[in-house]
Amino acid sequence: MKDLIIILSFLLIINYYLPITVFSAVPDQLKQSIDSKLQELQKINAEIMQTEADLKKTQNQKRSLSQELKSLDYNISQVNLNIRSTVINIDKLGLELDALRYEISDAEFQIEIKRATIIRLLRELQEKDRESFLALVLRNKSLADGFFEMQTIADLNSGLSNEVRDLSLLKKSLDTKFQNRNSKKSRLQAENQNLSNRKNILDDQKNTRSDLLAQTKNQEKIYQQELTTLEKKQQAISDDIEKIEDELRRTFDPTLLPIKRSGVLGMPIKDPRITQKFGEVSRLYGGKPHNGMDFGMPIGTEIFASADGVIFAVSDNGRYQYGRHILIQHDNNLITLYAHLSKPIVIKGAVVKKGDLIGYSGNTGYAIGRGHLHFGLYWAPSVLLKSFFNCPCGLVPIGVTIDPLDYL
Numbered sequence: 001m002k003d004l005i006i007i008l009s010f011l012l013i014i015n016y017y018l019p020i021t022v023f024s025a026v027p028d029q030l031k032q033s034i035d036s037k038l039q040e041l042q043k044i045n046a047e048i049m050q051t052e053a054d055l056k057k058t059q060n061q062k063r064s065l066s067q068e069l070k071s072l073d074y075n076i077s078q079v080n081l082n083i084r085s086t087v088i089n090i091d092k093l094g095l096e097l098d099a100l101r102y103e104i105s106d107a108e109f110q111i112e113i114k115r116a117t118i119i120r121l122l123r124e125l126q127e128k129d130r131e132s133f134l135a136l137v138l139r140n141k142s143l144a145d146g147f148f149e150m151q152t153i154a155d156l157n158s159g160l161s162n163e164v165r166d167l168s169l170l171k172k173s174l175d176t177k178f179q180n181r182n183s184k185k186s187r188l189q190a191e192n193q194n195l196s197n198r199k200n201i202l203d204d205q206k207n208t209r210s211d212l213l214a215q216t217k218n219q220e221k222i223y224q225q226e227l228t229t230l231e232k233k234q235q236a237i238s239d240d241i242e243k244i245e246d247e248l249r250r251t252f253d254p255t256l257l258p259i260k261r262s263g264v265l266g267m268p269i270k271d272p273r274i275t276q277k278f279g280e281v282s283r284l285y286g287g288k289p290h291n292g293m294d295f296g297m298p299i300g301t302e303i304f305a306s307a308d309g310v311i312f313a314v315s316d317n318g319r320y321q322y323g324r325h326i327l328i329q330h331d332n333n334l335i336t337l338y339a340h341l342s343k344p345i346v347i348k349g350a351v352v353k354k355g356d357l358i359g360y361s362g363n364t365g366y367a368i369g370r371g372h373l374h375f376g377l378y379w380a381p382s383v384l385l386k387s388f389f390n391c392p393c394g395l396v397p398i399g400v401t402i403d404p405l406d407y408l
Helices: 002-021 026-057 065-129 133-139 143-216 220-250
Strands: 274-276 293-296 302-304 311-314 324-329 332-342 355-359 372-379 385-386 396-398
Touching: 002 133, 002 143, 065 143, 133 332, 133 372, 133 385, 143 220, 143 355, 220 396
Parallel strands: none
Antiparallel strands: 274 293, 293 372, 302 355, 311 324, 324 332, 332 355, 332 372, 385 396
8 A cells, every 4th residue: 555655646746846846948048049039030120121111212213323323232231131130040040949959858858757657557557457356355454445445546547547648748749849840950951051142142232233333434424325225125125025925825725724723833932022913014114014923022032933843944134134034844834934033043954842942032134123023924835935136135035924813
């Protein structure tokens, strides 16, 4: 009987006092450091949004050398802020992994305690199960003592069930923590990749600014002359593209397209903000309908594949048309276009999955000021890659365009 009382007392200690007095928690200093990093990120995000608002104001101004230099300065500032945000996020993820190490260690310790408790209970119950009810009664001084011992065994059985249930819950909790740890490790690896790429993007933006000053000799007159030449060539390209696409549309059979429904394509960015829809008319396109969707975002924002596919083309149109862009061919007669990028990170022929990082937003090509993504959708059999006479714009994608919102 004394042995049973000792075991029950031990169970009480394990279940109520040991978790409080023995298990170590995540240190308060570590929690405070994580909170501090989170506050820094929120502050930088606010600065990025303010810079975006300031940059937006420059778009309404007449194009001039000073206006373009100001836009480039804002872009450089945004990329710098993105780099700072990435560094802080890397630090924050490292701290969160440290916190998870404490939590995993605690969970593993609790699991071992539960296992030890269950083993003790099983041994004691195995010994008691060998005796019949009559033997228990005869072994005790009174019938009451015999019934008391029987009740104690029943309580042990109940305690064993509780311990097994708690062990199962602890294992599930531990599995969740391991999954969380693996997720954070993947995010940490991705952020280190972002940091390296965004540093390259920053250098590219600085070089663009230096090249602009060198080409114009910091003179407004030269800038306006080059701008006039650029706009004339761009208009000529747009006119040629429109003629070719009109011819392609005559042979286009809409029944060959997938059935229109949302979810066929995923959004190419997180937290999308649409600034221009398909078919909208704007002065930026010479009064012609927009042949894709524009998403506004700071330069250096991650761009993701909207569906599984194969990289059809990775090209650069220079200061014309789509600038640096990527085309992905999908298995449903669709091709997606990701244009005005600052940095593609995939190569032609590569296989990508929906949600894979493929590049970073920018304002290359015929784009004014702010960073954004031009997201286009084509009927795959119609797509051509065409060069234009007397234009240093490389191969330009042309084809029957479709409203991406039909499939997003």
